[in-house]
Amino acid sequence: MTRIADAVERFAPVFDEVGRDAVARELARRLPHDEVALLRRAGFTRVTVPEEFGGGGEPPSVLFALLAELGRRDPNLAQLLRSHFSFVDRTILSPDSEERSRRLALVAGGAIIGNATHERSSAKVGALSTTLTGSPDGLRLDGTKYYSTGTLFADLVSVAAQDDDGALVAALVPTAAAGVDVVDDWRGFGQRLTGSGTTVFRSVVVDEDAVARRVIGGPSHGGAFVQLVLLAAAAGIGRAIVDDAVAFVQKRTRTYSHASAATAREDPLVQETVGRLSALSFTADAALTAAVAGLDASVAAQSAGVSGDALRDVIAPVEAATARAQLVVLPAVLEAATLLFEVGGASAVDTDLALDRHWRNARTLASHNPLAFKARALGDLLLNDTPVPGWWSTGEA
Structure with a gap:
């Protein structure tokens, strides 16, 4: 049996379970919190994390074969984990550091990462209205994001912002932090259950070690x-x-x-x-x-x-x-x-x-x-x- 076939067979029972009520969820617009929790418990959210950190160590080809099978049961579930797996991919490929190890350990321990990148603001293409500014009490995050896919189901959210120098940064913020408001207001006629609505940040305290400078223009897949x-x-x-x-x-x-x-x-x-x-x-x-x-x-x-x-x-x-x-x-x-x-x-x-x-x-x-x-x-x-x-x-x- 190939590596892909083995992984698909291994996760098929949990995929069948989370897909069992997909039509009923669609008709009632019931957000799949229980289903995301089941995927987490089954180890799916850590499937690409290196084995030395407690993950499955699977390559992209296996992950995407699994995502297609998950999408077969419910495409909302496949899409809402988009930013989570992208975050894991970026972290795996980043240079060795204590921060890299800490983040991979978080995901291996079950943490799910959401997205807060895009805005419906007056900012020009290539710029952001969301800011990360210094204050006497430390860094503060302020702004409003939309298309926050997966954040309703996440423990942490990666937030794109501009710092005091106008540079693009990414801040990793707990969704339960004071000043974070995750709103279920996605109004699209499809993919209704991905949690792709608004996330608001009002003077959210951000630790220095939770901030990474975004590199745009370098080689990246x-x-x-x-x-x-x-x-x-x-x-x-x-x-x-x-x-x-x-x-x-x-x-x-x-x-x-x-x-x-x-x-x-x-x-x-x-x-x-x-x-x-x-x-x-x-x-x-x-x-x-x-x-x-x-x-x-x-x-x-x-x-x-x-x-x-x-x-x-x-x-x-x-x-x-x-x-x-x-x-x-x-x-x-x-x-x-x-x-x-x-x-x-x-x-x-x-x-x-x-x-x-x-x-x-x-x-x-x-x-x-x-x-x-x-x-x-x-x-x-x-x-x-x-x-x-x-x-x-x-x-x-």
């Missing part, structure tokens, strides 16, 4: 990593669409007077539709796997001490592959989410089935980074040898 988490969740949706189509058709007893067979499962037109759904899911899976392979290569290179231009040469293909995968995975899953309804009649739109959740969730994932920008970047790469952007920010023009 961090941008590709966070995009591939979204693609893993989308690929999981593609698999779930096939699962739901098969289950729906196999149970279906009603048919049409002009149908091609006595039952839906014997109807060649329905069979063709299910086959097409399977191929679309396969396409998404293949693109995801191809892109993730580059992350394994990047981690191996960095672990071996590769840096500078040599590392940039390793990471550049990862960025390009991730952009290509976005242009394959997301359209394939969105097409499947619509084609799904061709397997049945009006009963397929029953709200109790919530089959519409697949399109809403996939469309929400796809809207994070409009595909037109990715296609243009790839065209610029091929025509003008311009590297695909490895990191970006949002803000006022």
Whole structure:
């Protein structure tokens, strides 16, 4: 058995458990606090932490295979851990230090890390309204963040801010700290349970050793990593669409007077539709796997001490592959989410089935980074040898 297959088999029971009530959670909009706690207890949140720190020591290829399977059960759960696993990846690849060891030990002990990066402020692109300023009592954090995916379920949150010198920093802050307010106000029509709403920081005291200076522009696969988490969740949706189509058709007893067979499962037109759904899911899976392979290569290179231009040469293909995968995975899953309804009649739109959740969730994932920008970047790469952007920010023009 391969390493990936072994990991998938090991976590399948807990994934099945957290996915058991996924439709009911969707219909009631019940946040998956219990399910996140179960994933934590099962060791999933520390699966990539090095073994010497008490983690599973798995490479990115294993993590993303697991995220896709988790997304198959509930893509909200796969996405809400996006910043957590990105934080772990960055920490693993950072230079040896007491702070690195402490942070990895925290995650190995069960800590979950949330995100507070993006804003809905008047700050320009590349700047932030959130500030970390010195005071007689120490450092103080002030600001309002949105798209704080996963923070409702996190013990600590990594906050992007500007210090007194205008430099970008990242502060690791307990979500239970005085002055931190995590608000459940995410209003998206999909991925409703990711906790992607507002986090407010009002004069929050921050320890000096909890602050790291953010390095933008150096070789890093961090941008590709966070995009591939979204693609893993989308690929999981593609698999779930096939699962739901098969289950729906196999149970279906009603048919049409002009149908091609006595039952839906014997109807060649329905069979063709299910086959097409399977191929679309396969396409998404293949693109995801191809892109993730580059992350394994990047981690191996960095672990071996590769840096500078040599590392940039390793990471550049990862960025390009991730952009290509976005242009394959997301359209394939969105097409499947619509084609799904061709397997049945009006009963397929029953709200109790919530089959519409697949399109809403996939469309929400796809809207994070409009595909037109990715296609243009790839065209610029091929025509003008311009590297695909490895990191970006949002803000006022």
